[in-house]
Amino acid sequence: MPFHALIPSPLGPILLASDEDGLTGLYFTDQRDLPRVPGVEAAAAVVSDPSAGFQGGRAIRTFRATRRQPTGESGELFADGPASAAAFSRRRDEESGAAAPMRLLQEDTPASALAVLEQARRELDEYWRGERTVFEVPLAPRGTAFQRKIWQALLEVPCGETLSYGELAERAGLGAGHGRAAGTAVGSNPISIIIPCHRILARDGTLNGYGGGLGRKVRLLEIEGFTIR
Template identity: 55%
Template sequence: MTTTALISRQRLMASPLGPIRLIEEEGRITRLSWGREEESRLEPGAESSALLELAEAQLDEYFRGHRDAFDLPLAPRGTAFQQKVWKTMSQIPHGETWSYAALARRVDNVARAVGQACGANPIPIIIPCHRVLAENGALVGFSAVGGTESKSFLLELEGARPLRLL
């Protein structure tokens, strides 16, 4: 039995949040991360790709305020429940916010489980976990580097409207 290694490509880009590392496997974005020392260096032998260049261009447009939706093939790794939360979270419109409870109602679960799935999101910004807030509108639970400061920056960038209860 032979196993096939995944073809993984990486790209670093500058952003207002610091260097962002994008990872692609098998023609889909699988990870986006920033702010850690290791994010500012590519692994030896890492190659970029047309998809990663497109992702960088779309993120650059987003950070300049010229893009409110991403059109990229994604393949975040997670449980079936996490996948359901991430897919539903991707439906939150640019500039709007939902509460964890509202998102939980959409996926027929509880806010705590939704919060854990949000925290496990491997492709933040593109899968907009920053648009999910506490029921009272508080900025809680952002696991990306910079925590709620990064979440606040992204929401301000989008001109986020007040919390929308569903």
């Protein structure tokens, strides 16, 4: 049985789900595949089309991500160093409220599940501040054997790297011709950000789509050191 908590983030409220073994879900609360959980209000506008959105008169899905240079001698998450991390942290505080607590949705949440939820909240907060590039919270996503194979390959795409769907399929031990099937599994990823499906692009390098909305994919790639044009 999954237990749930709501946390704030600079990209909007997040629903966390955990069992006693690990994190089973991480969803923005306006995702169309958000689980129905008592205590979570339906969003006024849902991300119904993961490839929709315009910016500057252009479809966001046609934008390309390029790695900023330099990336920093010590491998900082933010290309411009601590100043950029601090600026993003200030935006996070302004947008979501740094002091807003995690809100448990089940009063009987066991200590083991609570520990997972707290670890996920803490590591995400470190990620937003530019202090973490690798997550350590235990994961327990539920899916088919094929989906889990693709999600495992996603976990092996490091911060600062992107792959195409075909390249991801190859990383998973499949042929590049399985890119479309890999893309379907990517779209079913239940643990956004931590299982980094935002690092997967179309074969031509364009953003293509993102279950949480392309605006969020842009922001996630930007804080990982990419320029989006």
